[in-house]
Amino acid sequence: MAETENEVEVLVQRVVKDINNAFKRNPNIDEIGLIPCPEVRYNRSPIVLVENKLGVESWCVKYLLPYVHNKLLLYRQRKQWLDREALVDITCTLLLLNPDFTTAWNVRKELLQCGALSPERDLYLGKLALTKFPKSPETWIHRRWILQQVLRECSSPGPDRKDQGDGDRHDAAEKTRLSEHLHRVLYEEMKVCADAAGRYPSNYNAWSHRIWVLQNMAPGNLQVLHDELSSMRQWVSMHVSDHSGFHYRQFLLKALVRELSQSLSSSSSPQHYHPQPSSNPSHSPHKANPLHQANGEATAAAPCPSPHSPEDLASMPALPQLFHQEVELCTDLIKSFPGHETLWCHRRHVFYLWHHWRRDHHYGQGFGSESPHLNHTDAGLSSHPHTACPGGVGLDRVQRRNGQAQEGQDAMEVDGVGVPDPRDTKRLKRGPPGPCPPALPSEHSFIASVLDSCRSPEQGRFALAYRKWLDSVIGQ
Amino acid sequence: GTQVKDVVIKSDAPSALLLDKHADYIAAYGSKKDDYEYTLSEYLRMSGIYWGLTVMDLMGQLTRMNQQEISDFIKSCQHDCGGISASIGHDPHVLYTLSAVQILSLYDNVNVLDVDKMVEYVRGLQQEDGSFAGDKWGEIDTRFSFCAVATLALLGRLDAINMDKAVEFVLSCMNFDGGFGCRPGSESHAGQIYCCTGFLSIAGQLHQVNADLLGWWLCERQLPSGGLNGRPEKLPDVCYSWWVLASLKIIGRIHWIDKSKLRSFILACQDEETGGFADRPGDMVDPFHTLFGVAGLSLLGEGQIKDVNPVLCMPEDVLERLGLHPDLLS
Numbered sequence: 001m002a003e004t005e006n007e008v009e010v011l012v013q014r015v016v017k018d019i020n021n022a023f024k025r026n027p028n029i030d031e032i033g034l035i036p037c038p039e040v041r042y043n044r045s046p047i048v049l050v051e052n053k054l055g056v057e058s059w060c061v062k063y064l065l066p067y068v069h070n071k072l073l074l075y076r077q078r079k080q081w082l083d084r085e086a087l088v089d090i091t092c093t094l095l096l097l098n099p100d101f102t103t104a105w106n107v108r109k110e111l112l113q114c115g116a117l118s119p120e121r122d123l124y125l126g127k128l129a130l131t132k133f134p135k136s137p138e139t140w141i142h143r144r145w146i147l148q149q150v151l152r153e154c155s156s157p158g159p160d161r162k163d164q165g166d167g168d169r170h171d172a173a174e175k176t177r178l179s180e181h182l183h184r185v186l187y188e189e190m191k192v193c194a195d196a197a198g199r200y201p202s203n204y205n206a207w208s209h210r211i212w213v214l215q216n217m218a219p220g221n222l223q224v225l226h227d228e229l230s231s232m233r234q235w236v237s238m239h240v241s242d243h244s245g246f247h248y249r250q251f252l253l254k255a256l257v258r259e260l261s262q263s264l265s266s267s268s269s270p271q272h273y274h275p276q277p278s279s280n281p282s283h284s285p286h287k288a289n290p291l292h293q294a295n296g297e298a299t300a301a302a303p304c305p306s307p308h309s310p311e312d313l314a315s316m317p318a319l320p321q322l323f324h325q326e327v328e329l330c331t332d333l334i335k336s337f338p339g340h341e342t343l344w345c346h347r348r349h350v351f352y353l354w355h356h357w358r359r360d361h362h363y364g365q366g367f368g369s370e371s372p373h374l375n376h377t378d379a380g381l382s383s384h385p386h387t388a389c390p391g392g393v394g395l396d397r398v399q400r401r402n403g404q405a406q407e408g409q410d411a412m413e414v415d416g417v418g419v420p421d422p423r424d425t426k427r428l429k430r431g432p433p434g435p436c437p438p439a440l441p442s443e444h445s446f447i448a449s450v451l452d453s454c455r456s457p458e459q460g461r462f463a464l465a466y467r468k469w470l471d472s473v474i475g476q
Numbered sequence: 477g478t479q480v481k482d483v484v485i486k487s488d489a490p491s492a493l494l495l496d497k498h499a500d501y502i503a504a505y506g507s508k509k510d511d512y513e514y515t516l517s518e519y520l521r522m523s524g525i526y527w528g529l530t531v532m533d534l535m536g537q538l539t540r541m542n543q544q545e546i547s548d549f550i551k552s553c554q555h556d557c558g559g560i561s562a563s564i565g566h567d568p569h570v571l572y573t574l575s576a577v578q579i580l581s582l583y584d585n586v587n588v589l590d591v592d593k594m595v596e597y598v599r600g601l602q603q604e605d606g607s608f609a610g611d612k613w614g615e616i617d618t619r620f621s622f623c624a625v626a627t628l629a630l631l632g633r634l635d636a637i638n639m640d641k642a643v644e645f646v647l648s649c650m651n652f653d654g655g656f657g658c659r660p661g662s663e664s665h666a667g668q669i670y671c672c673t674g675f676l677s678i679a680g681q682l683h684q685v686n687a688d689l690l691g692w693w694l695c696e697r698q699l700p701s702g703g704l705n706g707r708p709e710k711l712p713d714v715c716y717s718w719w720v721l722a723s724l725k726i727i728g729r730i731h732w733i734d735k736s737k738l739r740s741f742i743l744a745c746q747d748e749e750t751g752g753f754a755d756r757p758g759d760m761v762d763p764f765h766t767l768f769g770v771a772g773l774s775l776l777g778e779g780q781i782k783d784v785n786p787v788l789c790m791p792e793d794v795l796e797r798l799g800l801h802p803d804l805l806s
Contacts (some may be wrong), residue, residue, distance in 0.1 A: 062512040069515050073565035101519045103567045109613060138519075141615045148614070202710060208662045215661065241481065241709040247663040254661075339480065341708040345653075352652050458480050465696075473689070 012067040015060055018047040019096070020089045022054055029054045031131040032096050034061070054128075061097060068094050072104060084116040092125060095139075099129040105142040112149065119146045123185075127192050130206075134199035140209045143192075150185060151217065154178045182217060186224070189213045194235070197245065207244035211251050222308055222316055225256050229322075233329065240337045246346040253326060253350065257357050260319050263308045323354045327438045331446065339458035344466050348473075351438055355474055443470060481709050482699040483756050489744035493773065494751065495780055498766055499537040501751030502528045505763055521563040522553065522572035524763060526579050531767040533582055533791050534774060534782045543583055550576050551588050557600075558593030559611065569611045570601055574623040577630050582794055591631055598624050599636045606641030617658045618649050622671035625678045626788055629800060634678070643681050646672050654689030666697060666706035670719040673726045674787045677802040682727065687805055691729030694720050702737030703756065713755045714745045714765045717772035722786040725775055728805035735776050742769050742776075 023029060030052045037046070037057035046057035056064075068090050074080035075087070082090065088111060091104045098104075108125075111117040123146055126139045133139065189210070196206035218224040229252045236245045317325070327350055334343045447470075450463045505528060506514070517524060525546060532538045553561045553576065559568030560576040573594060580586040601609045601624060608620040621642055628634045648660045649672065655664025656672035669690070676682050697704045697720050703712025704720045717738060724730040744757040745765065752761030753769030767789075774784040783792040787802040795801070 066511045066515045069518070076567075077565045098516055098519075102569065103519065103561075103565075106567050106613065141610075144615065145613055202707065204663060204665060204707075208658055211661055212659065243708045243710070244663055251661055341480075345708050349652065 008063050008067060011060065012064055015046060015056075015064055016068065016089050016093050018045045019054075019056075019093050022047055022049045023092075025049065026052065028052050029128065032056075032128050033132060034058050056097075064093070065097050069098075069101070072107065076103060076107070084111060084114075087111060088117060095125060095129055096132075099126075099133050099136040099139045102138050105138055109142070109145060112146070119150050122146050123188070130192065130196045131199070134196040135203055135205050137205055140205045143189075143209065144212060147185070147189070147213065147217065150182075154182055186213065186217050189217075190228070197235075197239075197242070201239070202242050202244045204244055207248050210248060214251075214255070220255075220259055222256070222259050225252050225259065226316060228252055229256070237329070237333060240333055240340050241342050243342045243345065246342055247349075249326070250346070250349040250353070253322065253353055256316075256322060257319060257353060259308065260313070260316065261357065261361060263313055319357065323350065323357075323438065326350050327354075334450070334459075338454055338456040339462070341458075341462055344462040347466060348469055351443060351470070351474070354438055440470065440474065480700065481705075481711055482701050483703065483712060485701055485741065485744045485757055489757050490746040490748050491740065491743055493743060493778065493780060494746055494748060495535050495770075497748070497751030498746075498753070498770065499532060499535050499540065499751075501761065502532055502763060502766065503537070503540045518563050519566065520572075522550070522560065522575040522579075523562065525549075526575040527763045527767040529579055529582055530790060531763070531770050533794070534767075534770055534784060535780075536782065538582065543585075546579065547583065547585055547588050550580060554589050554594070557612070558590065558595070558597030560589075560594070567611065568597070570598065570608065570620050570623040570627070571610065573598065574627045577627050578788070578790060581630050581790065581798065584797065586631065591633075595628065595631060595633045595636050598627055602637050602642065604641075606638065606643070606645035608642070618646055618656060618668055618675070619658065619671045621646050622675045625675055629678050629802070630788070630798065632798075639679055643676070643679050643684075646675050646679075647681075647684055650685075653693050654686045654691075655693050663707070664693065666694070666704075666716050666719040666723070669694070670723045673723045674802075677726050677787045677804065680803055682803050682805050685727055685805070687727040687729060691724060691727055691732050694724050694729070695732040698733055698738065701741055702734065702739075703741035704733075704738065711756065712741065714742055714753055714772065715755065715768040717742050718768035718775075718789070721772050721775050722789065725786040726804055730775070739773065739776050739778075742772050745769055 026049060029049070032054045033056075035048060035055040035057045037059050040059045041057070046060040048055040048057065071080070071082070072087075072090055072094060075082045087107060091108050091111075094101055094104045095108075108117060108122055112119065112122065123143065126143050126146075129136060129139050190213070193206045193210040193213070197203050197210075200206075214221075214224065214228070229249065232245070232249055232252075236242065236249060239245050327347070330343060330347045330350060334340070334347070337343065444467070447463050447467045451460055454460050454463070529538060529541055529546070532541055549564070550560070552564050553566075553568075553572070555561060555568045557568060559570070560573040561568045562572045562575075566572075576589070577586060577594075580588065601611070601620065603609060603616065607616045607618075608624045609616055610620045610623075624637065625634065625639075625642065628636055646656070649656045649658070649662065649668075651657060651664045653664050656668045657663050657665060658668050662668070673682070673685060673690075676685060696708070697706065697716065699705060699712050701712055703714070704716040705712050706716045706719065721730065721733065721738070724733060741757075742753070745753045745755070745759075746769070747754060747761045750761055752763070753765045754761045755765050770781055771784045771789055774781040775786060784790070785792050785795050785800075785802070786804070788795065788800070
């Protein structure tokens with residue numbers, strides 16, 4: 001059935017209006033979808049709103065999409081003017097149908113810049129698009145741009161701040177408000193990522209976004225890092241093939257290692273820790289971040305991470321305990337779900353982190369029969385300073401890594417963070433009695449026990465690969 | 477026991493190379509597309525054209541495509557800022573800037589564009605830490621580092637950027653497993669690994685790669701079906717036959733893969749009726765997977781296909797003409 005151009009135009013304008021009215025009627029729409037309905041029905045709206053779900057009948061999409069698509073491009077080429085409201089409606093419709101249409105997101109960026117859109121609106125639109133297109137790269141990319149605008153707004157609030165008189169009290173209240181706002185935004189992002197991760201297995205884009213959010217909105221925030229590690233435990237246990245989910249835990253652990261290690265090192269030399277000691281707001285660099293303080297104190301003007309307070313450190317589990325818990329989790333899952341490569345990869349990562357932390361922070365020789373000599377792979381990895389370094393954080397970590405050898409030695413005997421010598425498992429660290437963290441001999445026994453008892457050929461294969469990896473990468 | 481995530485190749489899957497069918501499929505692509513499908517993918521049209529033309533050239537069939545029409549199209553996609561968009565009226569981006577330069581290089585016709593402006597555009601995308609944004613809105617990804625240097629290499633203008641800083645950033649994305657992610661701290665991914673090893677090749681810094689470690693990670697991508705995945709516990713996909721294989725070739729470890737099993741997998745991804753390759757046997761074909769299936773076979777030494785360059789995914793004879801010989805480890 002051929003439609004005239006005019007019929008299509010009338011239909012499309014109606015549909016675009018219906019979609020936008022649906023949002024006005026129900027601001028709680030939380031999911032979009034396509035309703036398979038091949039029969040053209042001109043006298044009925046193809047937009048269906050049921051509870052909080054917005055559906056589009058499939059018959060109209062082949063008219064709808066090309067029409068709004070071309071209309072937007074005519075605008076972009078300055079061949080046809082569209083007012084702001086029309087642009088908002090058209091891009092909304094377009095992006096719900098085709099969220100990888102980069103140019104449409106860019107039009108919305110411009111609308112945001114001139115005040116015709118709020119960041120919240122686009123975060124909401126993106127969230128909806130992700131319910132149907134959980135991987136959509138352009139949706140995640142646009143989200144990061146929005147969040148950067150939000151961060152920028154929060155680190156340099158509006159002009160009324162400059163009023164003197166009530167200045168300080170106003171400042172503190174404002175900082176708190178901003179900090180709470182950012183906290184909400186942060187946790188909303190965690191939720192959006194979790195939903196998308198649940199809709200598509202091993203969703204690289206969702207998880208790398210999650211990492212980006214922590215790196216940029218909460219760098220060095222011990223509380224957030226630790227909360228995330230705890231809350232993800234159950235999720236990964238139910239998604240044992242999700243390599244990205246487990247990588248996220250590796251990222252969290254690595255970040256915790258860095259934060260906790262630096263606190264150890266800086267406890268003896270606090271001056272050394274701060275490359276930018278000034279807390280003068282006028283010295284804030286572009287990336288000032290109100291979520292920095294682990295104890296939740298708003299520091300909108302803080303230019304860089306402050307050392308963690310003794311209270312923060314005491315409330316965190318010690319690193320050896322964290323590692324032990326992670327290895328235990330990994331062991332349980334490996335035994336319960338034999339033959340999952342992801343779990344064995346996770347073990348490699350965790351052991352590697354542990355092994356290098358021990359080597360960098362403890363004087364003397366390694367554990368048991370371990371050789372501290374670097375084999376060529378290790379040498380290759382440590383030959384440049386950026387290896388295995390989560391980036392995106394204000395401080396220059398490079399200097400820290402290279403300087404670790406000396407500082408780590410001083411940091412050895414801090415209360416609660418000592419490490420037992422596996423040669424004598426009865427000698428405990430100070431602080432609460434802890435479990436024995438992983439070491440090469442215990443790893444080899446673990447492999448042997450898996451090989452002895454496993455019935456799955458894949459499990460055996462992965463166990464052998466792990467042994468080979470331990471031998472070649474870790475050494476001996 | 478658990479079944480490993482993989483496909484099972486049926487006994488009646490294609491096992492012979494059907495080059496003529498693939499050429500017919502690509503030559504007809506676009507002309508038969510109805511408005512809806514074509515519109516959906518217009519946001520990447522420039523890359524789509526690059527995929528189609530490159531695979532045709534690899535099969536010796538480039539002359540079946542309309543050079544004039546394509547040149548005119550590309551010209552109208554260059555913006556005032558010098559960058560190129562995916563299609564007319566779309567916004568410029570480094571991804572499509574590279575695709576445009578690759579296409580025009582096939583035709584030895586880069587000068588239909590304002591090359592100096594394009595170089596300025598790419599230069600302007602480099603950030604203080606050496607990374608590259610994709611466009612003026614600032615998204616950072618190692619893919620864009622690759623696009624930037626590949627574009628400049630094809631234009632002979634690598635001096636336009638701060639190479640040392642660019643290298644520093646890419647190396648900061650190297651992970652403990654020897655692989656690379658999209659940003660520092662991101663998960664290793666075969667696609668990103670291809671971009672980063674390709675980048676390091678162009679930058680003359682391949683010695684910074686841990687070839688044994690990375691090679692091991694890459695060859696662990698091969699599954700019992702012979703196909704390659706992009707990360708642990710993902711299904712095999714013909715496009716990874718490119719990303720993984722090309723990376724292995726760049727770092728000199730291609731012999732670590734079972735070549736004959738991979739070849740069987742790639743051939744099984746062909747569609748005997750329509751021509752073209754799909755991501756895995758039995759699925760719908762598209763030009764993207766068709767290019768990477770054919771390019772993968774070329775890397776495996778298929779005689780009927782022209783040699784493909786593993787860094788730039790272009791015919792070697794084109795790069796020969798340009799005098800480009802990116803490093804490969806041995």
